[in-house]
Amino acid sequence: MATFNLSKGYDLQLEGQPIKEIIEVTPSDVVKINPQEYKYIKPKVTVKVEEDVLVGTQLFFDKNNPDIKHVSPCSGKIESIDYGPKRKVLSINIKNDKEYNQIELKDLDNLFSLSSISGLNAQATKAIINESGMWPLIRQRPFSKVANIESKPKSIFVSMSPTDPLALDQLFLLNDSSVGFLEGIDAISNLTDGDINIILNNNQSPSMLDSLDRVKIHYFNGPHPSGNVGIHMHYLDPISSKEDEVWYLTIQDICKIGKLFVDGKINVTKLISMGGPGCDKPSYLKVYDGTPISHINDELELGLDDNSVVISGSVLSGKYININESVGFYHEILTILKNVDERHFLGWLLPGLDKFTLTNTFVSKLLNANNTINHNMKNGSNRAIVPIGMWEKVLPMDILPNFLIRSILAADIEDMEKLGIYECSEEDFALCSLICQSKVEVSQIIQEGLDLMYEEG
C-alpha cells in the first residue's frame, strides 16, 4: 500500500453534474457496433446482412489478433453494414429483437464443476472470458489497446477514483450492484503473477475490498489526472518498453467478467454518467450496449439534434459522436456541451471578467469568477510552441512534455523512447492541450507518437 499526494493538475468543474439516480433506458430497435473504436484494429466481419445473431455471436475479429472475439451485445438480425472509404468498416447495425437470447458458452460447464474460480489456470480463464466476447474489456498499456491474449502482464490496474469531469462514482456503482465484483477480481488474478492494484482516494473506504488478499490498495489524492491509470502506473509500475505490458480495466468491466463466472450470463448493460452544460437531465443511465444516442434522446426527451455537441467519454479524452452513434465501448460518460458561436471584441486585450482559465492571465481568476466552461470553442489561434511552462503545471509525471512533444514532431523514435513515450497515454496529457496558449494539440501529438511507436518502434 502506498499513498501519493499529487499537486499538479486541475479538477475541471462542468455544469450539469449528474444526479446519482439511475434511469433505465429501454432497449433500442437498432444496435450499432463500431469496430473502429478498438485501437489499431483491422476488422474482418464474420457475419452477413440478414444473418441471425445471439448475444455472444462473433461479429468480427481483428486480423492482427484473430483469436480475440468481438461479439454481438444483442440478439436479432444483421440489418446492414456501413463501409467507408477503402472498405473501412464503420458500423455493424443489428435489428434488435429485444429478447437478449444468449449463445451457449461451451467452456462454462467445465468451470462449474470446479470448486472455485481461483482454481483455474490463466489459459482456462482467458478462454472463458474470450468465449463470452469480454476479452476486449481488458486493455493494456502501452498503447491503450485490447490486451494481448498471448501475454502475461506484470500487473493489473483498476482505478476506483476516476477524476475525469462527470466521472461515474465507482462506489455508488458498487453499492448499486456488486454482483460479480469479487469473482471478477478472482478471475483477473489468474491472469497475472504480479499485483492487482486498486486505486482509491483518501475519501473512499469500501469495506468490500478488505477480504481480498490478492489485491493491493493504493491511494492517489489530488486533482485530475490523479485518477487516471496512466498516472498510477507511472508511480507504481512504470512501463519501460513495448513488451513491458500492464493491463487495466474498470470496476464495471470486472463486475461483468465476474458475473460471467457466477451464472454464465453475458451482461450487456452498463451504467453511464450523462451530463454537461448542454444536458437538461443530467443523471446516471443504465443503457444496453450499442444503444444509439438518438434512442436515449427520444426516450428521455433531451432535445438533442444534429447541431448538438455530443461527446462519448470525458470532455477531456472522449470523442465527438453524432446522435446516430452509440456510447463508446470503453466510455462510461456521455458529455453534452453547448453549441456556442460567439466572438469577443478585443478579447485578448480586455481584463476578462468572466473568462474560463487555469492561468492567472485573466482577472476572472483573481475574482474566482469563472471556473467552468460550457462550449467547445478553441479560444485562440494555433501558434508555434512557446514554452512558458504551462504544460508542466498540469502534468503530474516525471516526463519532460516539451521535449517529448518535439521528439514526436521530429519522429525521432530513439528520443521518444528515452523520454518515456511508452508511459504516456493521450488522456494524461489532455490538460496540457487545454492550458496551452499556442493551442498545441498535445494529446493528439502524444497519440501520433504512440501510433508511430506501435508501427515502427
Place this chain on the structure above:
Amino acid sequence: MNFLRKILDNLEPLFKKGGKFESLYPLYEAGDTFLYTPNDKTKTAPFVRDHIDLKRTMILVVMALMPCLLFGIYNVGHQYYHYVETATNATMIDKILIGLQSVIPIYIVTFAVGGLTEVIFAIIRKHEVNEGFLVTGFLIPLVMPPSLPLWMVAISTIFGVVIGKEIFGGTGYNIFNPALVARVFAFFAYPTALSGDTVWVYKMPESDGLSAATSLLASAKESISNMTTPDYGFFSFLNGSLHNQFVDTSNALGMTHADVDLSWTSLFLGLIPGSIGETSTLAVLLGAGLIVITGVGSLKIILGTTLGMFFTSFLLYVFGALIGSTNPMMYLPPHYHFVMGSFAFAMIFMATEPVTSAHSQKGKLYYGLLIGFMCVIIRAINPAYPEGIMLAILFANAFAPLIDYFVIQKNIKQRRGRVAL
C-alpha cells in the same frame, strides 16, 4: 460593434481560397483575430480549452512594460531639461512633452519597419502574422538611447526581426532574442552612437564639451593612481565604500564627469541618463510583478540571474582583494549591480523570453545563473563593454540548448533507474 463584425464577415470571402486577395489572407486573419477572438472549434480531445492564447500572453508582457515606458518618457524630458536646457524651470508637463517628442518617432519607426517586415514574411511564408513582434516592437525602443538617429533604429529593427527571428522560422523558432539582437547590432554597428563617452540625452549638442557618462561607464573608470591602501573589509564592500574609494580616486584625477547622482536610491529610481526604458529599477519591478504573477515570465530565471549576479560579485570581490586589483567594478556590491545599467530590465523582460531561454523548468534556473555570472564578469573584466547583461543573455541563449541537454539526460537516467528497481 456588430457593424465591424459584419464588415469583416463580408470581406472574408475575398481573402479565402479562390478569393481576389487570397495571398493576403495572413493580413486579413491578423486584423480579424486582432479585433475578435477566433471562432475555431476544437477538433480533437480535450474539447474545452482555456481562454489563454498567445495574444494574451504577449499583451501581458506589453502591459508589464508600461511602467518602464511611461517613466522613460518622463525621464527623457527630465534629462533634457537637466543637461540641454538647464536654465528653464520646466514643469512635469514640459518634460513629458519633450519625452513624447523623442519617444513617439522611435516607436513609429520601429513598428512601421518591424511590422512591415513581419507581414512580408507572413505573406511569403503563408503563415499567420505572429504576435511576437508586439513585444519585440515595444522592447526595442526601450533599450535604445533617446539620442539615437531614427535610421539606425530602423536598420537595427530590421536586423533584429530578420536575423534574430524570421530566418529561423518566426516566433517560437528563434534562438536569440530579437530585441537583443537589434540592440547588439546597434551597439556594434554604430559604436559612436552607443558607446564611449557619448551622452545619451535627447538633442544633446555634441560640441559643447559637457559630457555625462552613463552610470555604468562612470563606475567602470579604472583608477590608475597610487592610492593609499584601501579598506578591503567585507563590510566596506557591501556598503559600496570600497568601490567608491576607487571611483573617487579616479574622479579626483579628472577622469570622469560625475555629473550624475550615482547613489543607490538615484539608480533605483532611475532619474539618470540612459536608454529610454531601462533606467528605473522601480518601474521594472512593477512590471516584474505582473509577469511573475501571471506566469508569463519565469520566476526561476529571475531568481537564477539574481543569484548568479550575487555569487559572482562576491567572487570578484574576494578575487580582486587578493590580487589587489584597482578596477572599481571588481568591488561593486551586488545591490549596485542590480540597479545599475539594464540589469533589472534585461533580466525581467529579455532573459525570461520563453523561446530563447532554456525550455526545461530545471534548466531555467541554471540558465539564469549563467546570465548573472556572465553579466558581472563582462561588466568587471571588460569595461569596454559596460553593458554586460546584453551580451550575457545572448551568450546564455546560445547555451540554453546545452543546458536543456543535460537536464534531459538526467531525466532519462533517473527514469531508467526507477524502472530497474
